[in-house]
Amino acid sequence: MKRAFDFVVSFFSLLLFAPFLFxxxxxxxxxxxxxxxxxxxxxxxYARPFRMMKxxxxxxxxxxxxxxxxxxxxxxxxxxxxxxxSLDELPELFNVLKGDMSLVGPRxxxxxxxxxxxxxxxxxxxxxxxxxxxxxxxxxxALSWEEKFxxxxxxxxxxxxxxxxxxxFLTVLKVIKRDGISHGGEATMPRFTGSSGEDRRDSDxxxx
Numbered sequence: 638m639k640r641a642f643d644f645v646v647s648f649f650s651l652l653l654f655a656p657f658l659f660x661x662x663x664x665x666x667x668x669x670x671x672x673x674x675x676x677x678x679x680x681x682x683y684a685r686p687f688r689m690m691k692x693x694x695x696x697x698x699x700x701x702x703x704x705x706x707x708x709x710x711x712x713x714x715x716x717x718x719x720x721x722x723s724l725d726e727l728p729e730l731f732n733v734l735k736g737d738m739s740l741v742g743p744r745x746x747x748x749x750x751x752x753x754x755x756x757x758x759x760x761x762x763x764x765x766x767x768x769x770x771x772x773x774x775x776x777x778x779a780l781s782w783e784e785k786f787x788x789x790x791x792x793x794x795x796x797x798x799x800x801x802x803x804x805x806f807l808t809v810l811k812v813i814k815r816d817g818i819s820h821g822g823e824a825t826m827p828r829f830t831g832s833s834g835e836d837r838r839d840s841d842x843x844x845x
Contacts, residue, residue: 638798643740646805647733654727661724665693668715674728679745684762687737689745692725723812729768741801742767743789746829753831754786761789764796769808771800777811782829 651658665673674690681687694716698706705711712720719725732738738745745766754761771792772785780788792800 639739639796639801640736642798642801643733646740647730651730651734654730657724658727661692661719661727664715665719669693669696669713678748679766680748680751680762681737681745682762682765684751684759686748687732687745689732689738690728692719692728694719694725723808726768733768737765739765739767739801741770741792741796741804743770743792744773750829753829755832757790758786758832760793761786763793769804771804774804774807774811783832786832 662673673693675693676688676690678686679689694713695708695711696713698711700706716725729738733740742764743761743766751759770789772780772788775788776784
């Protein structure tokens with residue numbers, strides 16, 4: 638039922654948002670430059686990697702050593718707008734159509750975080766990752782990593798189709814209000830470096 642719901646809603650959402658997608662593509666091409674889309678491998682269900690797509694919001698500016706500049710220096714005004722309105726997430730609807738993602742679920746994070754999760758935190762990979770989720774409507778980037786992961790696990794343990802519909806509705810309200818976009822004044826969420834005091838899961842067992 639959930640997969641059918643995801644497919645139908647994402648399909649008709651892409652049809653509905655097609656004009657917005659076209660406009661955003663033009664603006665990114667003119668203001669940031671090609672490529673318009675950002676691709677990155679992220680862990681999906683059971684931590685199996687998939688290629689997630691988003692609209693590009695940052696430049697590729699580097700320092701004299703060839704290293705990428707910090708996020709806050711590469712994030713453009715257009716990128717800030719796309720993130721605050723969640724328009725940068727629209728291409729993920731194609732990931733939902735493919736079955737890599739769900740409309741609702743824990744957000745897909747970086748592959749390098751996998752060995753840092755505790756046994757409980759790793760349960761967030763028992764379901765497909767989502768465009769939005771329980772953590773996103775309960776604080777988004779204003780939360781700590783530990784708070785986010787606890788909310789993700791709560792969703793895994795209590796998920797229902799009705800809960801998904803509720804989360805989607807509340808996500809729209811959050812986007813309108815633009816709540817929880819940044820963390821402590823930073824442009825993006827700080828990197829996860831592991832939870833202190835918790836046993837970390839052996840990376841050899843994740844995604845096996």
